[in-house]
Amino acid sequence: MQTGNLRVDPVRWDATVCHTYWYVGGGGNVARTIWEGDQPPPPAPPPPGLNFCPIPPWCP
Numbered sequence: 001m002q003t004g005n006l007r008v009d010p011v012r013w014d015a016t017v018c019h020t021y022w023y024v025g026g027g028g029n030v031a032r033t034i035w036e037g038d039q040p041p042p043p044a045p046p047p048p049g050l051n052f053c054p055i056p057p058w059c060p
Contacts, residue, residue: 009033 011031013019021036025043028034035041 005055019036020038021030021034022040024035024040026032026034027041027044028036029035030036
């Protein structure tokens with residue numbers, strides 16, 4: 001299976017071992033959008049100052 005962007009961010013896997021990988025939105029450890037390992041880190045929190053309301057009844 002082909003992963004990564006072949007032109008600007010290719011992933012060169014070692015074909016002699018199995019790899020567990022995840023597609024992530026950014027911040028991968030083998031390519032910008034690919035994380036290799038058991039679990040990718042959780043997504044970053046939203047930047048401060050955004051008008052974000054996680055529970056609608058309490059939003060103005």
